[in-house]
Amino acid sequence: MSEAVNQNNVAITLPDGTVRHFVTGVTAGEVAADIGPGLAKAALAARIDDKLVDLSTRIEFNAAVSIVTVKDDEALELLRHDAAHVLAEAAKELWPDIQVTIGPVIENGFYYDFGRADPFTPNDLVNMEQRMREIVSRDEEITREVWNREYAIEFFTSIGEQYKAEIVRDLPESEVITIYKQGEFVDLCRGPHLPSTGKLGSNFKLMKIAGAYWRGESRNEMLQRVYGTAWATEKELKQYLHRLDEAERRDHRRLGREMDLFHIQEEATGSVFWHVKGWTLYRVIESYMRRRLEGASYVEVRTPQLFDRVLWEKSGHWEKFGEHMFTSESEERVLALKPMNCPGHVQIFRQGLKSYRDLPLRMAEFGCCHRNEPSGALHGLMRVRAFVQDDAHIFCTEDQVNQETAEFCELLMSIYRDFGFTDVIVKFCDRPEMRAGDDVVWDRAERSLKDALDQTGLDYVANPGEGAFYGPKLDFVLRDAIGRDWQCGTWQVDFVLPERLDASYVGADGVKRRPVMLHRAILGSFERFIGILIEHYAGRFPVWLAPIQAVVATITNESDSYALRVNEALQEAGLRSEIDLRNETINYKVREHTYAKIPMILVVGAREAEQGTVSLRWLGGKKQEVLALDQAVANLSDAAAVPA
Numbered sequence: 001m002s003e004a005v006n007q008n009n010v011a012i013t014l015p016d017g018t019v020r021h022f023v024t025g026v027t028a029g030e031v032a033a034d035i036g037p038g039l040a041k042a043a044l045a046a047r048i049d050d051k052l053v054d055l056s057t058r059i060e061f062n063a064a065v066s067i068v069t070v071k072d073d074e075a076l077e078l079l080r081h082d083a084a085h086v087l088a089e090a091a092k093e094l095w096p097d098i099q100v101t102i103g104p105v106i107e108n109g110f111y112y113d114f115g116r117a118d119p120f121t122p123n124d125l126v127n128m129e130q131r132m133r134e135i136v137s138r139d140e141e142i143t144r145e146v147w148n149r150e151y152a153i154e155f156f157t158s159i160g161e162q163y164k165a166e167i168v169r170d171l172p173e174s175e176v177i178t179i180y181k182q183g184e185f186v187d188l189c190r191g192p193h194l195p196s197t198g199k200l201g202s203n204f205k206l207m208k209i210a211g212a213y214w215r216g217e218s219r220n221e222m223l224q225r226v227y228g229t230a231w232a233t234e235k236e237l238k239q240y241l242h243r244l245d246e247a248e249r250r251d252h253r254r255l256g257r258e259m260d261l262f263h264i265q266e267e268a269t270g271s272v273f274w275h276v277k278g279w280t281l282y283r284v285i286e287s288y289m290r291r292r293l294e295g296a297s298y299v300e301v302r303t304p305q306l307f308d309r310v311l312w313e314k315s316g317h318w319e320k321f322g323e324h325m326f327t328s329e330s331e332e333r334v335l336a337l338k339p340m341n342c343p344g345h346v347q348i349f350r351q352g353l354k355s356y357r358d359l360p361l362r363m364a365e366f367g368c369c370h371r372n373e374p375s376g377a378l379h380g381l382m383r384v385r386a387f388v389q390d391d392a393h394i395f396c397t398e399d400q401v402n403q404e405t406a407e408f409c410e411l412l413m414s415i416y417r418d419f420g421f422t423d424v425i426v427k428f429c430d431r432p433e434m435r436a437g438d439d440v441v442w443d444r445a446e447r448s449l450k451d452a453l454d455q456t457g458l459d460y461v462a463n464p465g466e467g468a469f470y471g472p473k474l475d476f477v478l479r480d481a482i483g484r485d486w487q488c489g490t491w492q493v494d495f496v497l498p499e500r501l502d503a504s505y506v507g508a509d510g511v512k513r514r515p516v517m518l519h520r521a522i523l524g525s526f527e528r529f530i531g532i533l534i535e536h537y538a539g540r541f542p543v544w545l546a547p548i549q550a551v552v553a554t555i556t557n558e559s560d561s562y563a564l565r566v567n568e569a570l571q572e573a574g575l576r577s578e579i580d581l582r583n584e585t586i587n588y589k590v591r592e593h594t595y596a597k598i599p600m601i602l603v604v605g606a607r608e609a610e611q612g613t614v615s616l617r618w619l620g621g622k623k624q625e626v627l628a629l630d631q632a633v634a635n636l637s638d639a640a641a642v643p644a
């Protein structure tokens with residue numbers, strides 16, 4: 001902030017560039033009222049010189065001021081923050097002895113952790129939400145106060161809020177202790193907040209109850225966490241709840257059971273049992289990826305599962321990932337199951353003398369990796385302990401990075417389109433806090449990747465501090481059919497690992513040089529990508545991906561022999577088909593195969609056998625068409641063609 005114009009006046013610069021003068025100490029809310037009654041009514045908070053503040057904040061210096069309304073990006077976080085406080089107030093009113101702890105904003109909502117002897121019930125959730133709506137209807141003024149540290153500790157201790165007292169006690173001495181009051185409820189918070197509870201509106205809903213350790217430490221007491229969601233409008237709330245319903249309907253774990261694709265059980269926690277149909281899907285994807293990589297001049301390799309700890313220490317992975325590695329001891333050596341393929345590929349590169357003429361060398365592996373993920377974090381196919389990466393590393397010269405980046409991005413986007421993903425977000429991730437290599441190397445790597453990305457012409461967003469520990473990276477995020485984002489592909493520029501593991505090539509001048517190592521994946525892991533595909537398509541895969549592409553179903557047993565001939569013709573054409581000769585009604589068979597999400601059902605009876613035809617039903621279609629067998633096979637073959 002700059003100095004005031006004079007002792008009694010401040011100059012307020014508005015977003016449109018106009019300047020208004022006010023008496024020093026004017027509040028942001030008063031500025032909104034001066035602009036107009038409509039804005040004053042809509043105002044939720046203010047931004048003063050890019051700092052978000054309460055409307056009650058007094059302005060003592062010349063400043064740029066903008067008023068935040070529900071239409072602004074900042075509004076949603078404000079609403080969710082206040083919803084958490086209103087939830088805490090509701091809980092205190094319903095159970096005065098309950099202890100409130102923390103209530104942050106999270107993606108799509110908020111939560112609040114409570115200390116309470118009796119567990120919450122679903123009915124308690126209903127009662128809390130009803131009380132929240134009552135508090136909103138009261139339109140209680142929300143006020144901010146600054147308290148003395150010792151007084152704050154004494155106050156929270158006196159009302160039995162031991163967790164709040166502990167939080168205050170642990171705050172840095174330099175921290176200003178700010179308190180927010182609404183009605184009889186008092187909470188410790190940095191703010192900012194809405195001017196009153198009425199501004200929250202009614203577009204919120206409590207979602208579920210879960211357990212949570214105090215401060216996330218398992219040695220601490222267990223608290224009860226109440227999750228909720230809040231939105232700016234009723235329409236947005238309804239859309240979100242619809243997305244949740246859709247997500248539940250599309251849950252890959254449920255569909256995996258219903259479609260007989262895979263299962264997971266306690267005896268192999270975090271590992272997948274692929275059933276016949278699921279493994280068929282897996283192999284179709286693997287075969288497609290292998291063909292695309294071969295077309296892009298990759299060579300495929302295979303590296304061991306177990307490596308001596310010494311290699312992981314040299315690479316730097318032991319320090320970074322050691323706690324997530326599965327280890328074993330043999331003959332006084334510590335061995336680790338590989339959590340990634342990178343060091344193994346460097347070992348292959350180091351075999352024999354490499355020349356600049358050998359570069360770029362694109363080395364791919366469908367490598368099985370293991371990571372010791374916490375059991376509570378495991379989630380179907382989306383997060384496992386054993387997984388296969390569509391991994392590859394490109395060893396190249398520094399002046400080849402731009403071309404390799406462009407070719408990779410083109411390949412990746414083409415593959416995503418083939419799988420049905422057209423909405424892709426690219427994120428540029430720079431140096432993390434914990435990293436290998438000095439700043440000079442990182443400057444070089446980030447500059448190289450940024451230049452390469454700029455030349456691709458792709459739009460991207462910055463994702464600060466999220467690079468790999470050995471280099472900056474690009475993350476590729478897919479948006480699925482119901483608007484969820486999934487980070488899958490990655491492209492990482494690494495000047496560090498070749499140095500650490502002594503990888504080199506002979507340059508045109510006869511001098512040994514370090515290659516640049518480009519780490520890349522497109523799918524990420526097969527397991528997770530298949531989970532994403534299941535949910536994206538709700539199990540209704542494109543024909544080329546469907547484990548069973550067609551089923552031949554008989555109307556009566558009299559047509560069994562013809563049905564066998566039809567199925568044989570389909571299989572000879574390369575289609576994955578089955579035959580249903582059961583003594584069941586055709587309606588029952590069609591219903592069952594539709595439920596199993598078979599893309600094509602070929603119904604045959606006495607008439608079809610006599611005429612050499614089939615009655616074809618497409619999944620999701622209400623009508624059937626009668627086709628000659630040869631024509632049906634040709635049509636289905638076209639529909640099942642793997643993308644070129």
